[in-house]
Amino acid sequence: MSxxxxxxxxxxxxxxxxxxxxxxxxxxxxxxxxxxxxPADCVLAAAAAGQRAFGESYVQEGVAKLAATSGDDLExxxxxxxxxxxxxxxxxxFAWVHGIDRLKIAERLAAQRPAxxxxxxxxVQVNVSGEASKSGCRPDEAAALCHAVAALPRLRxxxxxxxxxxxxxxxxQRAPFCRLRELAEQLRAAGLTLDTLSMxxxxxxxxxxxxxxxxxxxxxxxxxxxxxL
Ligand SMILES: *Cc1c(COP(=O)(O)O)cnc(C)c1O
Numbered sequence: 251m252s253x254x255x256x257x258x259x260x261x262x263x264x265x266x267x268x269x270x271x272x273x274x275x276x277x278x279x280x281x282x283x284x285x286x287x288x289p290a291d292c293v294l295a296a297a298a299a300g301q302r303a304f305g306e307s308y309v310q311e312g313v314a315k316l317a318a319t320s321g322d323d324l325e326x327x328x329x330x331x332x333x334x335x336x337x338x339x340x341x342x343x344f345a346w347v348h349g350i351d352r353l354k355i356a357e358r359l360a361a362q363r364p365a366x367x368x369x370x371x372x373x374v375q376v377n378v379s380g381e382a383s384k385s386g387c388r389p390d391e392a393a394a395l396c397h398a399v400a401a402l403p404r405l406r407x408x409x410x411x412x413x414x415x416x417x418x419x420x421x422x423q424r425a426p427f428c429r430l431r432e433l434a435e436q437l438r439a440a441g442l443t444l445d446t447l448s449m450x451x452x453x454x455x456x457x458x459x460x461x462x463x464x465x466x467x468x469x470x471x472x473x474x475x476x477x478x479l
Pocket of ligand 1 (some may be wrong): 330451470
């Protein structure tokens, strides 16, 4: 078994254990393998071990890797910060975008999504940690942004995403994930259809699953430590 296949198995076991602890079915959590900075060969090794969904944070790198693995019927998620001059490539190549934090970006993606492709699946990114430097809309802006995104053509609003401050303490890890889950519940009560909570990375996936994550975004635990950006 390749190292990547073994790591993948270990991550799936962590997800299954975390699900068992909170009485959730392991099928309720999808694993997104974050392949940023790793070459297409690593993606192919993970795909050979059964992994279908991959996440990329840099547009050019992601598009090149997607082209290099195009025979494999993989599902690509854009998870990085997105500038308006890069939206077209994302709209044309990716299946999902996790980091919508401004209406302008969503409007461009909607206008640029090719008609022959299924709607682009999107999550609104919320900054639940409260630091001004972090990307993501403020929690009190999320309702307006979600309603506006949900009304756009060619996009399908799936849910919320967050990247909290890293912490080694499980209780501290759970707090922002809990806030995101509660925010999603409020938005559902306000009439929005949201089935996705994209939260949890290599160091905090257990906390995220305990708080209801439906997609965990895992890079390091599958592919190893990143040496470049
Ligand atoms: C890089 C990245 C991840 C993966 O982080 P790891 O700690 O390597 O698991 C998850 N989400 C986003 C948005 C990222 O940029």
